[in-house]
Amino acid sequence: xxxxxxxxxxxxxxxxxxxxxxxxxxxxxxxxxxxxxxxxxxxxxxxxxxxxxxxxxxxxxxxxxxxxxxxxxxxxxxxxxxxxxxxxxxxxxxxxxxxxxxxxxxxxxxxxxxxxxxxxxxxxxxxxxxxxxxxxxx
Amino acid sequence: xxxxxxxxxxxxxxxxxxxxxxxxxxxxxxxxxxxxxxxxxxxxxxxxxxxxxxxxxxxxxxxxxxxxxxxxxxxxxxxxxxxxxxxxxxxxxxxxxxxxxxxxxxxxxxxxxxxxxxxxxxxxxxxxxxxxxxxxxx
DNA sequence: CTTGATCCTCTAACCGCTAGAGGTTGTAGG
DNA sequence: CCTACAACCTCTAGCGGTTAGAGGATCAAG
Numbered sequence: 001x002x003x004x005x006x007x008x009x010x011x012x013x014x015x016x017x018x019x020x021x022x023x024x025x026x027x028x029x030x031x032x033x034x035x036x037x038x039x040x041x042x043x044x045x046x047x048x049x050x051x052x053x054x055x056x057x058x059x060x061x062x063x064x065x066x067x068x069x070x071x072x073x074x075x076x077x078x079x080x081x082x083x084x085x086x087x088x089x090x091x092x093x094x095x096x097x098x099x100x101x102x103x104x105x106x107x108x109x110x111x112x113x114x115x116x117x118x119x120x121x122x123x124x125x126x127x128x129x130x131x132x133x134x135x136x137x138x
Numbered sequence: 139x140x141x142x143x144x145x146x147x148x149x150x151x152x153x154x155x156x157x158x159x160x161x162x163x164x165x166x167x168x169x170x171x172x173x174x175x176x177x178x179x180x181x182x183x184x185x186x187x188x189x190x191x192x193x194x195x196x197x198x199x200x201x202x203x204x205x206x207x208x209x210x211x212x213x214x215x216x217x218x219x220x221x222x223x224x225x226x227x228x229x230x231x232x233x234x235x236x237x238x239x240x241x242x243x244x245x246x247x248x249x250x251x252x253x254x255x256x257x258x259x260x261x262x263x264x265x266x267x268x269x270x271x272x273x274x275x276x
Numbered sequence: 277c278t279t280g281a282t283c284c285t286c287t288a289a290c291c292g293c294t295a296g297a298g299g300t301t302g303t304a305g306g
Numbered sequence: 307c308c309t310a311c312a313a314c315c316t317c318t319a320g321c322g323g324t325t326a327g328a329g330g331a332t333c334a335a336g
Contacts, residue, residue: 004302006313016314017294025292036301038314047266054265059241062292068265075257082261083252090245093238100235103197107228114221119213123220127192127206128185142333144282154283155325163323174332176283200323 003041012049019049027052027066060089141179150187157187165190165204198227 009016022028028048031039051072055065064085071082106126113122147154160166166187169177189210193203202223209220244264251260 004314015294018292020316021293034301034314036314037316038301050267051265056292058244058265068262071256072262072266075255077256079251079254079256079259079261082256082259083249086245086261087249090242090249093242093245097235097238097242100197100231100238104228104231104235106196107224107231111221111225111228113217116217117213118209118215118217118220121217121220123217123224124206124210127189127196128210129188142283153325156323158285159324172283172333174283175285176332194323 001043003046005039005041008041008046008049011046012053014049014053022049022052025062027062027069058089059093060085064089139181141184143177143179146179146184146187149184150191152187152191160187160190163200165200165207196227197231198223202227 003011005016005019008014009019014022019028023030028045031041031045034040048069051069052065055068056062060068067085068082071077071079110123110126116122118124141149143154143157146152147157152160157166161168166183169179169183171177186207189207190203193206194200198206205223206220209215209217248261248264254260256262
């Protein structure tokens with residue numbers, strides 16, 4: 001098991017430049033190199049990169065992943081911090097959902113305006129004058 | 139009514155560098171200048187910038203706003219295109235909500251793991267092995 | 277006429293990648 | 307062993323939508 005970066009990319013679904021980027025920002029450790037300076041990866045790197053990918057898919061920011069990775073390496077520790085990071089992320093997601101839902105309702109009301117002349121179009125009016133709109137703030 | 143950029147910023151709530159950025163990318167026209175090259179704005183620019191700000195708050199991308207502004211300037215035209223842009227944006231918002239809702243449910247299940255050792259923490263397990271997780275894709 | 281707030285341009289940073297140029301290395305087949 | 311070519315390397319720059327800061331000019335009030 002001595003994978004080139006392309007193999008690692010295919011196994012994890014993470015694009016090659018992204019893998020190099022993760023190395024650059026310190027999310028992935030610098031791997032072994034061949035004599036010609038090509039990267040070679042083992043199973044530990046595959047696991048770590050999969051962890052990173054799943055966390056990104058779940059919307060965790062790189063900084064949060066860095067923390068999670070640090071914690072994951074310490075099996076005897078209590079996972080309270082892991083819980084806290086996840087909870088904070090969950091709260092952000094809930095908040096985003098709430099804001100988008102308000103947005104959706106506003107847009108639904110706007111698209112009810114159909115096939116008029118621009119000069120009497122509700123959408124344009126709402127955009128031109130926020131007073132027309134129930135939307136508060138992001 | 140001959141506003142400096144700071145006045146315009148205070149009136150619209152758009153930060154000064156952002157105003158200059160909007161000018162640079164062609165969202166706002168180049169305004170009149172004093173002899174000393176300072177920008178001076180009139181009521182038309184205030185209206186236009188408010189329009190832009192509202193649209194941004196509603197999550198429209200700059201490109202979409204560019205189109206909306208072009209359409210808004212043509213009062214006799216039918217607003218079908220305006221409707222279509224807004225509808226497309228609405229669909230994106232709905233899609234985003236759906237994905238975030240799935241994410242939220244996944245995170246809710248994860249945070250149910252509380253106060254164990256890292257080695258048996260569900261959150262870490264889910265991140266390390268996506269098979270543990272109902273999440274599909276975003 | 278001086279002060280000090282505000283303005284100017286230019287450059288670079290943020291996040292999380294992604295793309296391309298231009299050159300080198302690894303590997304399979306002949 | 308040699309060639310061909312895929313895959314790799316580094317480096318730089320770009321995306322969107324701002325925001326920040328340096329270093330210097332200008333405006334308006336007193």
